[in-house]
Structures are given as structure tokens and as C-alpha cells.
Amino acid sequence: MTADTRGGDLTARRARLLVLEIARRYFGETPRRLAQRGGGLTNMVFEFRVRDGEFVVRLHSRAGQINGYLKEQWAMVQARRVGVPTPEVLEVDNEAVGLPYMVSRKVDGIDAAHHPRRVELLAELGALAARLHGVHTQGFGNNFDWSSNQLSRNANWGDYLADELCVGERLATLARHRMLKPAQTQTLLGAIDTMRRWRRAPVLHHGDLRLKNLIVAPDSGRVRALIDWDNCRSAPAPHWDLSVALHDLNVDQKESFLRGYGISPADYAEALPFMRAINTLNYAPAIEALAREKDHTRLAWYRVRLRGMFDLYP
Structure with a gap:
């Protein structure tokens, strides 16, 4: 040495x-x-x-x-x-x-975000997500089967929300910076209250199912590997993974991913309030960082985003 x-x-x-x-x-x-x-x-x-x-x-x-x-x-x-x-x-x-x-x-290939078959590859990514959610786990959050630790393991999703995700602090951040309209806040609180009472079994989530983490062959687009597992966690399906996977996609891309996943429109509609809640809560650390930097312009744009003002539908 x-x-x-x-x-x-x-x-x-x-x-x-x-x-x-x-x-x-x-x-x-x-x-x-x-x-x-x-x-x-x-x-x-x-x-x-x-x-x-x-x-x-x-x-x-x-x-x-x-x-x-x-x-x-x-x-x-x-x-x-x-x-x-x-x-x-x-x-x-x-x-x-x-x-x-x-x-x-090393896995040879390019990330799927740069491949011309992106819409079709999103369907394949959705299908991979469905397979992954077939891996049953014990514990919720970041401490699950990979670790033999027991005292730090969350016994249910409510414990994860309170003790690991720190929902109370994130809600305070959103309120302090007026990120949501009053009606949105009530909807968010209702979804969180429902999730706290969940007794759904957990499964393995990748945590960042975006095309940049899918390695494919440059010519054929054949999938070679799903990479970057550092955000993986144990959670009820499908909410966490889908909240991240759908975030950056346009409507056609969203539909392709969901068709690949195999979820029906009715089941998607039922899951949507909880995906929205997770997505909104996950903005809180970035909002807090912008507030510390006194970046009021970007905070205003985040407010536009979270209030749904980029949506072009009535």
C-alpha cells in the first residue's frame, strides 16, 4: 500500500x-x-x-x-x-x-434516454418495474432484508413516513413557503393520513426508474441492464417507483410506461393521489435548499409547478 x-x-x-x-x-x-x-x-x-x-x-x-x-x-x-x-x-x-x-x-451500451426508440423502451422499463415489484421484502424504507438489523427497521409504512421520510418536517417546509393552495394541502393531508394506516405488504423498488438508468444496445435498443440502485427501498407497490418514473415524461411516454407496467386506468386512478403525495413530499428538501440560498425566483417557479400551473388541461 x-x-x-x-x-x-x-x-x-x-x-x-x-x-x-x-x-x-x-x-x-x-x-x-x-x-x-x-x-x-x-x-x-x-x-x-x-x-x-x-x-x-x-x-x-x-x-x-x-x-x-x-x-x-x-x-x-x-x-x-x-x-x-x-x-x-x-x-x-x-x-x-x-x-x-x-x-x-462494466455493462456495454448507452443509456436509453439517448436512443430513438424511447417510447417503446419506456414500455419495457414499465414491464421491468412490474417484475421488480414481485420481489417481496420485510421492513419499510432503506433498512430491509439486505440488513440483519432489527431495531432500526420500520415495521409499517406509517413508521417510515414519520421516522425516516420525516413527513412532519416536509409538510412544514411546504407550508412555510406557501407551495400549495389550501385545497391541495387538504388533499395531501388526506392522502398521507390514509397511507399512515396502510397495512400493505412491501416489495422492492428501484427508486429512480428513468431512461438514463436503463442501458441498451446502441443499434437494436435491446435492454442490457438497469443500473444505479442507490435509491432502492422497500415500499408498497406501485406508488414510490411510479411517482419518480412518471415525473419527467410527457403524456404519451407516461401511457407507454403504464401499459408496460400492466396497470389498468382504474387502478392507476386509485393509486394517483398517493403518487402525487409522495412526489410532492419529495420536493421539500430542494425547496428548503432554495430557501437557504434565498433564491426567490426559483422558489416562485416551484410554486407554479406544485400548484399544477404547468398542466394544460382544465
């Missing part, structure tokens, strides 16, 4: 040294090619090539992130068992370099 690889901030230079150490440890050679593919202040993503193939390494400066990597690893194994293609995770550890890391095989 070189002196530069332990201690200090996770700079790009230090991260490269760590990845070289990981490659030599597991593959017995220095990579022929090493390239950074993403990252920020606390995490880095690299690709490298050795004789055994091409691999991806994710590193994180926070020791607790090893739990996040273990959660992703468990979720991807379960997803593949029900026919959802994912990257193959080969190792999750922190021993080799003193920081949490995940090593997986």
Missing part, C-alpha cells in the same frame, strides 16, 4: 491510486486503461480494463456508505432472479483501501 492511499480527502488523484490498488489486489495486474466516469466531493466512479475484462469501481469517503453498497448488491441479486437485468457486483468491501468500494462488471 502506498503512503498516499490512506487518510485525507477523496481527491481524484487519491481515488486513482485506490482503484489501482483494488485492481492489483483482485486481478493481479495494473489496469491497461483507467478512466474516471463520475463522482463528486465524497464519491468517485472509475472504469478500468484488465485481462479479465472491463470493470467499474465506485468509492466513497464516508465509512457508512458500505451499507449502501451492500443494499445495492442485495437488490441487484434479487432483481436478476425475477428477470430484471442488472450489473454483476463482484465485491463490496472496505478492507483493501480503508474506504467503502464496490466492484462490478
